[in-house]
Amino acid sequence: MPKANVTFEKLGVTISVPAGTRLIEISEKVGASITYGCREGECGTCIMKIVSGMEHMSERSVLEDKVLQENMAGSSQRLACQAQVLGGDIVVKA
Amino acid sequence: MNAAPNAVELAPGTHWIGALDPSLREFDIILKTANGTTYNSYCVRGDDGVAIIDTVKASHADEFFSRLEQVARYEEISTIVLNHLEPDHSGALPELMRRAPQARLYISAKAQLMLKALVKTDELQFSVVETGDSVDLGGRTLHFFSTPFLHWPDTQCTLVEEQGILFSGDVFGCHFCDARLFNDKVGDFRFSFEYYYQHIMRPFREHVLEALELLEPLQLKTIAPAHGPILREAPQSYLQRYKQLAAPLLHNEVGTNDKSLLVFYISSYGNTALMAQAVAEGAETEASVRISLYDLQASGGLPFVDLIEEADGIAIGSPTINGDAVKPVWDLLSSLAAIKVRDKLGAAFGSYGWSGEAINMIEDRLRGLKLRVPVKGVRAKLIPNEEELQRCRELGKQLAQHLTGNLERRVISMSELLSQEQANA
Numbered sequence: 001m002p003k004a005n006v007t008f009e010k011l012g013v014t015i016s017v018p019a020g021t022r023l024i025e026i027s028e029k030v031g032a033s034i035t036y037g038c039r040e041g042e043c044g045t046c047i048m049k050i051v052s053g054m055e056h057m058s059e060r061s062v063l064e065d066k067v068l069q070e071n072m073a074g075s076s077q078r079l080a081c082q083a084q085v086l087g088g089d090i091v092v093k094a
Numbered sequence: 095m096n097a098a099p100n101a102v103e104l105a106p107g108t109h110w111i112g113a114l115d116p117s118l119r120e121f122d123i124i125l126k127t128a129n130g131t132t133y134n135s136y137c138v139r140g141d142d143g144v145a146i147i148d149t150v151k152a153s154h155a156d157e158f159f160s161r162l163e164q165v166a167r168y169e170e171i172s173t174i175v176l177n178h179l180e181p182d183h184s185g186a187l188p189e190l191m192r193r194a195p196q197a198r199l200y201i202s203a204k205a206q207l208m209l210k211a212l213v214k215t216d217e218l219q220f221s222v223v224e225t226g227d228s229v230d231l232g233g234r235t236l237h238f239f240s241t242p243f244l245h246w247p248d249t250q251c252t253l254v255e256e257q258g259i260l261f262s263g264d265v266f267g268c269h270f271c272d273a274r275l276f277n278d279k280v281g282d283f284r285f286s287f288e289y290y291y292q293h294i295m296r297p298f299r300e301h302v303l304e305a306l307e308l309l310e311p312l313q314l315k316t317i318a319p320a321h322g323p324i325l326r327e328a329p330q331s332y333l334q335r336y337k338q339l340a341a342p343l344l345h346n347e348v349g350t351n352d353k354s355l356l357v358f359y360i361s362s363y364g365n366t367a368l369m370a371q372a373v374a375e376g377a378e379t380e381a382s383v384r385i386s387l388y389d390l391q392a393s394g395g396l397p398f399v400d401l402i403e404e405a406d407g408i409a410i411g412s413p414t415i416n417g418d419a420v421k422p423v424w425d426l427l428s429s430l431a432a433i434k435v436r437d438k439l440g441a442a443f444g445s446y447g448w449s450g451e452a453i454n455m456i457e458d459r460l461r462g463l464k465l466r467v468p469v470k471g472v473r474a475k476l477i478p479n480e481e482e483l484q485r486c487r488e489l490g491k492q493l494a495q496h497l498t499g500n501l502e503r504r505v506i507s508m509s510e511l512l513s514q515e516q517a518n519a
Contacts, residue, residue, distance in 0.1 A: 005505060012501055013468060015508060017508045030511060033464050033465060033467065035462060071207070
């Protein structure tokens with residue numbers, strides 16, 4: 001199964017996960033300080049910054065894109081409950 | 095002393111048109127207001143138009159409109175500036191815009207998000223401004239300065255260049271109601287000024303220092319904040335005071351290159367105290383980390399919050415009693431919203447009798463406060479054995495290594511992470 005390496009920059013830890021894993025699943029297990037609300041891509045609470053490796057992330061869905069725009073998020077930001085890692089090396093600010 | 099005055103002139107053509115709220119005793123639930131507060135709003139008249147700077151709380155709108163009408167007609171208003179959108183300053187905005195529909199609203203970029211929630215319409219026309227932007231009223235020029243997070247994300251200050259008047263929003267403000275309005279006339283408001291800073295601005299002290307860099311070079315004759323006295327006597331001294339207040343409260347005894355880790359604990363039978371000692375011992379094996387150990391049982395009135403503000407990391411030990419961490423721990427944790435703790439290192443540990451939930455609860459709170467909690471806490475059933483004390487030493491050592499950056503980095507698999515979690519459960 002393809003793997004992705006997700007590095008939590010502030011925690012100083014890298015986790016190897018199966019491709020397709022959502023960031024929320026990893027950040028919860030690793031104990032990163034990303035806070036959550038609805039977990040369904042609507043509230044925008046879990047907006048987080050991707051430091052590098054955005055090309056290895058799933059495309060924004062229409063819903064995620066709408067919520068990010070409403071919250072004036074930049075192009076490097078994603079919703080942890082929606083974004084999936086697809087492979088390669090990804091660094092997140094958390 | 096609080097007989098409501100008419101509109102009050104600050105300088106030719108520039109008036110205070112705000113509202114007094116002398117009976118208020120608590121502001122926004124969290125602040126005591128021993129003699130109420132004011133919602134300061136201002137009117138600036140130029141040759142080509144009139145600007146209104148901020149409005150008032152909705153409950154005081156009548157007072158505001160009555161003063162506004164003493165100095166301007168609604169059809170003359172060309173410009174409305176909101177320095178931030180908090181309801182006590184934007185409460186009368188919808189009605190003002192209804193009465194002066196031709197006026198253009200000027201807000202910061204971040205304020206756009208709040209505006210929609212406030213006026214409940216997408217129809218409103220507004221302009222977004224930032225540092226360097228200005229509006230010409232004819233002989234009076236409004237210059238905008240972005241001062242984000244003081245204390246709302248959207249905060250800006252507005253300068254009337256020709257008169258040297260800075261409309262500073264909540265910055266340099268305080269909750270003090272005195273109809274004499276000016277700092278050289280009102281009663282002694284020093285306590286209120288300091289109290290306001292400590293409760294409102296302190297969590298944002300880095301932003302305070304950034305804003306001061308922007309504001310200090312200005313030739314200010316008057317600072318006109320959104321609450322409390324208008325500072326026309328020695329305005330620069332209030333900038334200097336903010337600079338002093340934004341500096342660390344305690345002299346830093348830790349070497350500039352050293353890191354500081356504070357270990358707090360509270361213990362019923364001495365078991366969590368033993369664990370705290372072991373965490374400290376483990377951390378001390380790492381050079382360049384200064385460890386301090388404090389018993390929260392003696393915390394009444396001690397400035398632990400001041401210490402934490404300056405520390406790089408905190409570890410908190412609590413027993414679990416009735417399925418919870420104990421009150422002194424929550425008291426400490428609930429005090430931390432007054433300072434910036436984001437990205438500091440955090441950890442928890444503790445002894446327990448039956449269940450041991452306190453550690454997870456403390457960790458969750460630390461994460462909620464945006465601390466980093468990279469090392470899973472240690473729990474010990476009743477009296478910690480040597481293996482458990484060794485895990486505490488290891489916890490301390492890893493925390494210290496996180497602080498110094500000497501931690502060995504490795505890739506952990508998801509399954510390894512899950513098995514670690516089960517082992518700690």
